Amino acid sequence: MEIKEGLTFDDVLLVPKYSNITTRSQTDLSTKLSKNISLNIPLISANMDTVTESAMAIAMAREGGIGIIHRFLTVEEEVEEVLKVKRSASVMIENPYTISPDQSAKDAINYMHEKGVSGLLVVKDSKLAGILTHRDVMFESQSNKLIRDIMTKDVITAKPGITIIEAKETLRQHRIEKLPLVDDKGIIRGLITSKDITHNEDYPNASKDKKGRPLVGAAVGVKGDFMERTEALLNADADAIVVDIAHGHSENAINTIRNIKKAFPNCELIAGNVATARGAEDLIKAGVDAVKVGVGSGSICITRVITGSGVPQLTAVYDCAQIGKKYEIPIISDGGTRTSGDLTKALAAGASTVMVGSLFGGTDESPGSFVMKNGKRYKIYRGMASFYAALGRKSKETGNVTANEDLNDYVAEGVEAMVPYKGTVTDIIKQLAGGVRSGLSYCGAHTIPQMQQNAEFIKMSRAGFAESQPHDVDLM
């Protein structure tokens, strides 16, 4: 048997090339997530329950990337996370949340809290009757006062079809924050908010759908409710569905891809994970719009330890990218990214985007809980195939399972861990994107595709690797 060599990030460096780039702003990080979706930066937050729910996905989209909501939620909960992302910014909210004038202030506060909004339109007999904002109910949390007695009745409105510039002028003139769009019959046709307008100005690089709303993806499995889940997520306007299975080069994954594509031909479908050219080709032939690559490379993975299977990440990405190029299907490098250098190497090897878990795990936006150790703050970050993640899933399904029962047959392929608390993910995204921009410049490239053409890897020895780290100094 001929044994092939497999390489990963620390085995190689990119050979510097002549560059005519004078500032990082001359580089362009736009790239393809999948066949029909483009991003402004090549970053995806992982579909893990300690990484991506709506807060992370909103931050990712603001910076030009995308978050994939994890699937370890009920269908309703996952849909709600997608809707929260979609409603966090838009040119116009098509179906604003409404309430009846006969409900109480307490009801309004609860509803606003549940939906994460700061105002409600009051509707009577299908027509706009008033507006209620957070300020109207600020001190009424226990109050039974009726909405009709505290709402603003004379609402400034506009006709559907108003331009954003006109809407901004109306909001400015009247010093208001919300502008309902109402047709000639008094029926609400939409809502424009000052928050959405300033959002568009504050985040010029944001990745948006055709209606100006943040892009968001959502994961599904290959068993149980995956068809209903896909349908519900697509109805909530999820932009991409990710078929999430540890061993993606499998009959289960391929059947799932075929079934989803057959039922929802317009669905932008990503699937994985695979680690070989053959795996990538089989998923592409089954109909995927992007292939997720990485088996055992993740920081919390023990797949290689437990099963002996996997391919070092750089080789896996390179091999799959050759197939991706042939079929014009983007490749996502998933797992093992620790630095912007790793990210740049994955892109140079042919990935169009990179999915990140642990780097985003310890941030304000990740759903993991805080822990303290030796006076330092950490957040929990765990593999989705870890024992406690499996226990959590099982107890959600069956109501009540303890660590001692039912899971004796479960063989974990991931670990529970914690990562240092790092503040907001936005700062990390900026550092990563800045590092890739510099990486492009070292490769003499203005864009990611140019870097992929110019890239020349050099293999390094252990001494070369040691030389690449800070050395012979005491770090502060």
Ligand code: XMP
């Ligand atoms: P990083 O290195 O960014 O990797 O933390 C995140 C990726 O790791 C994968 N993942 C797992 N792999 N067992 C595995 O073998 C697990 O329990 C597990 N959980 C997550 C996943 O691809 C993720 O995006």
